[in-house]
Amino acid sequence: MAGYADDLSLAHLLADTADSISMGRFRALDLRVESKPDLTPVSDADTAVEQAIRSTLARARPRDGVLGEEFGHTVAAAGPGSRRWVIDPIDGTKNFVRGVPIWATLIALMEGDTPVAGLVSAPALGRRWWAARGHGAYAGKHQHAATRINVSGVRRVADASFCFASLSGWSDAGLLQNVVDLSLASWRSRAYGDFYGYMLLAEGALDVMVEPELSLWDMAALIPIVTEAGGSITDLAGRATADKSSVIATNGLLHETVLTALTPKTR
Incomplete structure (x- = not known):
């Protein structure tokens, strides 16, 4: 997938790390949950996943910025640029803390204001979805077990x-x-x-x-x-x-x- 192949491969590696952390905390008896100022919940898994992703990105993509739900915006170490990664460490935290398996880590790459690549990893469902601009969308258990996906043809x-x-x-x-x-x-x-x-x-x-x-x-x-x-x-x-x-x-x-x-x- 010329242009974004390396970025998508990195996104899959980030998701592997996220999955190992989140699944280790899913339905854990000692899961810590707090309320944010907007009264939405945040668990120790949310913060741990985002910290791990940020740490990898700081090494692998020092010229890219990062925006995450839990820790806000970080300017690239090499200075401001047009690329930034946007992270939701656990989308569906309310499901996560109640033991419902419909939750996922969301990883996107933006160039300027345009999302050009995205990956959604739902480890409790055993499934991922990903795409890059101009190259189609795919789903499967991992990067090497993928099927191209398409929307329906329903018209009414x-x-x-x-x-x-x-x-x-x-x-x-x-x-x-x-x-x-x-x-x-x-x-x-x-x-x-x-x-x-x-x-x-x-x-x-x-x-x-x-x-x-x-x-x-x-x-x-x-x-x-x-x-x-x-x-x-x-x-x-x-x-x-x-x-x-x-x-x-x-x-x-x-x-x-x-x-x-x-x-x-x-x-």
Whole structure:
């Protein structure tokens, strides 16, 4: 995968390290969990994974910056550059601390404001997903056991499997009824949550995933995987997603329909 082969190989090595740490703490009786200022949980596994990834990146990519959920932004040792790694050490911490196996480490490489490579590793599910710009999206147990993935060809909401997150968040945005109406109009609706809905979308197992608010570390790794699988991912206005934005991800064929359905109604 010319251009990003070395970066993706590094991302897999980072994920190997992350998996060994997180799986060692998953369902551990002595797991330490605290609340952050925004009242979301953080475990000792979150911080240990991010510290380990940062340590490796400092050696392997000293010219690249790093942004992580737990420790913020670090400027590259060699000075500011256009490349930075964006890390969510454990996406789905609430699942992690309750023993639910749907959680993952998210690793992205950005050039400027554009995510150009992404990897999602869900060790408790025994699965990874990864992609780089212009080279397709893949899934498998590891880098050498990969299958190329693609979104579905579903064209009608009535035939679509619809996935959503955070009804309370959609309520706060004043769009709860829109989401409910879209759910009722769909063939099937489920709330898989966090990274997982986006990965199922990229694999063609569902057709729409919507979420009211995501931070950059929540979404940067997802964008290359969804788009390289043939899907679309934007905010409510149809723009490229940004930090703290709402997110609509679809198989592309349904995107305009979903955008219209989630447009706030004027009175």
